[in-house]
Amino acid sequence: xxxxxxxxxxDKVLGLMKDGxxxxxxxxxxxxxxxxxxxxxxxxxxxxxxxxxxxxxxxxDYQRGIELCxxxxxxxxxxxxxxxxLGRLYLAVNNRGMAVKAFYKGLRIDRTDQGLLxxxxxxxxxxxPIFSFMRRENLVNKSFGRIRALLGRMMKGEK
Numbered sequence: 041x042x043x044x045x046x047x048x049x050x051d052k053v054l055g056l057m058k059d060g061x062x063x064x065x066x067x068x069x070x071x072x073x074x075x076x077x078x079x080x081x082x083x084x085x086x087x088x089x090x091x092x093x094x095x096x097x098x099x100x101d102y103q104r105g106i107e108l109c110x111x112x113x114x115x116x117x118x119x120x121x122x123x124x125x126l127g128r129l130y131l132a133v134n135n136r137g138m139a140v141k142a143f144y145k146g147l148r149i150d151r152t153d154q155g156l157l158x159x160x161x162x163x164x165x166x167x168x169p170i171f172s173f174m175r176r177e178n179l180v181n182k183s184f185g186r187i188r189a190l191l192g193r194m195m196k197g198e199k
Contacts, residue, residue, distance in 0.1 A: 066094040093125035
């Protein structure tokens with residue numbers, strides 16, 4: 041399969057996923073993966089990440105999907121969407137803790153990634169308390185937390 045047609049197919053996969061047609065996207069991506077003669081672990085990291093995600097969501101093989109997403113991250117750790125794929129799979133198997141970790145790792149790479157921000161917002165995840173050795177409800181933590189929030193809003197207003 042020529043690389044140009046592979047790129048076109050992958051763009052089609054992303055478009056189908058955006059339209060909520062994950063089953064169709066999985067079938068198209070499967071064609072890409074099946075036409076790669078070497079081991080699945082030798083394919084491009086982005087194909088691996090999305091294939092793992094779709095394998096979990098559509099194929100219901102969550103363990104294998106998580107494994108492939110992690111493999112993609114080992115190959116290329118600097119793509120926030122890889123962490124989004126992984127985190128969504130963790131959510132699908134009710135592992136909220138690992139999902140949160142994946143989303144925050146992705147946000148360390150790109151703190152403006154809309155997919156990651158939406159997932160974090162949906163989960164209602166709060167920031168860490170200012171002083172981790174104190175309880176969140178401690179008056180000092182609450183006061184400094186409010187100051188941090190106020191400063192954050194002020195900084196956004198300046199831009």
